[in-house]
Each structure stands twice: as structure tokens, then as C-alpha cells.
Amino acid sequence: MRKLIVTEFMSLDGIIDSPGGGDHPHAGWTFKDIEFNEAAYEIKGREQEEAGAMLIGRVSYDEFAPVWPTMEIFAKYNAMPKYVVSTTLTDPTWANTTVLRSLDEVAKLKEGEGGPLLVHGSATLAQNLAAAGLVDRYHLLIFPVLLGSGKRLFADSGTDKTNLKLVEHGTFDNGIRMAIYDVAH
Template sequence: MKLTATMFMTLDGVVQGPGHAPGGQPEDPSDGFELGGWTEPYGDEESRQLTVEEFSHADAFLFGRRTYEIFSGYWPHVADPDDALAARLNSSPKHIASRSPQTLEWAGALPLKGDLVEAVQTLKEQPGDELQVHGSGVLLRSLWDAGLVDEWRLRIFPVVLGSGRQLFGPGRLPGRLRLVDSRTTPSGITALRYARE
């Protein structure tokens, strides 16, 4: 399977807390981050349809612990059979990378065991179209350094925050990417697809 990574990002590279968790609380207020929910004014139908199309290629998902907790608090409760995102998420295997043991109650959720790089490489060798990572910035930083991400799907929002965790911050190994596709939605989101060089 091809490993693809989708990340929402501000113009200044921040990926922390793009939306709200169930109940309206910020997704990730860790380290005193108070600017969560910065994607919400920009949702539009073109962006949603792009996400639906990308999800249609997922044969499995890979999440870090924090993103798993956010997703599992919402998506298993979406019962609408016409919701393509919920249908794909709820019916597909979900592999969870976490250093701390936890109870995985979402149907199809499986803990990733052993060495992260070896475990993800084994998943990539399984038959199928795509192994998708959504969010999970800590996990993606490790996957970048290991050279395991085949395609990056970055949604750049016209927002500058000035604080918050960045995806490609200090300490990342250098690397090159090749632009595969670029489009801009009516609300100003730039959707970029990059392949690994």
C-alpha cells in the first residue's frame, strides 16, 4: 500500500488544533495552545468533496494516539449510511501507534506493536491501495525522518497563528518533494499534493 499523509496547516506551518473535538472543546490545547478551531470558517463543498475522493482510496488508516482519541470520540457515532467518510473510517482497519497501552474500543482499531518503522513498513507491504494518515503530527514527524511517506496532502489555510506545533519544525531530516497537484477551493484553502523524490 502507498502511505499517504493528509495534514491541515496554516501559512506559518502550524498544524496544532485545527478543529474542535466532540462537545465543542479544542482538539489539542496542550502546551497552552488557545487558538484551536482555525479551519472552521473555511469549510466549503469543494474541499469536502476532495476529502471524500481521497478517503475512497483508503484500505487502512494509521493514527497517532491523540488523533485516534479525537476521531474515536466522534466517527463511530455517525450513523448516517450516506456519510462516505464515516462509512470508510468505521469499516476499515485502523492501526494505532502509541507508546502507552490503551483500550481500543473503536471497531477495527488495532495497536501497532514493536518498532514503529518496521511495523509501518510491514503494513505498507500489505496488498491494497492506500494506508492513510490524517493529522497525527508527532507520528508523521517520525515517518518523515524514516522516509516512509509516499505522498503528502497538505491543506494550507489562509491563517497565520504565530504559535503552536509545526509539522516540519527544527530537527527534521532534510528532504525533497515533487509537486503532483495544486488547487484552490472557493474559500481560499490551497490543496497541495507532493510525492517523495
């Protein structure tokens, strides 16, 4: 069985909206206001090496697909299988992309063999996966900024109380905190 890992850039108040760009009033908040520290992003390289596939929602697909294929830093993501959970996407143009129509299809994919399924962005998808009990781990880079509004990772989504176990953590001199939690199933 594959692990399903939700990986997010998150503000201290839980916002994951538009960390690198987008339509949030403070889009790009991960790099505009926070001093860069390469060590804080080591987890991102590790994720790319270990992932077996990427799982994203339709909105994230629409934002990533025009940009990521042109970026050498995402070469492994571009080569690996990508799955988009969507009821409306019919003809994905990003190489190696398959459309899944339901969380039941995600559960079947998770039951298969291979490396972890990595969920980037996709707030609604992450919340729905958590509510369905499909998330095994969270990789969080928590930035020292309060955004006040926007899409939250842990919103009122009907999810019951979930216990997490801290398995790795770190703090960097620019104030970013890394926290990796396993979900207690």
C-alpha cells in the same frame, strides 16, 4: 507495496494543531474563520474512498475515537482497518483498530497489499514517519490563516532535505489552497 499518505489541514505558517477542535487557543480554525467552500474538501471524500486503512498516533486516536464513530460522514473510515502507533494503548475500543508498537511494524504494514495508508492529524507520528523515509505523499489543505504557534507538520525532526513533486493543486475562492506532493525517494 502500499502508499503512505499524510493528509493535513495546515495554516499558512505550517500549524496543523487542532483544526477542528482541541486544546490549541484557536482550536477549530478551519471552520470558525474561513468561509466554507465544499469544493475545497473534495479531496477528503476522495481520500476516504481510496484509502485502505487509517494510520494515526495515540493523541489523534484519543481525540477521534469518541467522535468519529458517531459521524455518518466518516462511515468508510469507521468500517476500514485502523492502526494506532502507540507504546501505551492496550485496549482500543474503536472498531477494527490494531495497535502497532513501532515504526518497524508500520514499515511491515506498508510492505503489504491494499489501498493507501492514510495518516490524519498525528503531527509527531507524521514527522517520525518522514524521518524514517516512510511517507510517499502529502495531501495538504492550506488555510489562509497564521496561527503563530502549535504543532507543525514540518518541524525540526531530524529529517534530511526532502524533494517533493507537485502532482495536483488547486485554489479556492475562500483562500484555501490544495497541494498534493509525491515524495521523491
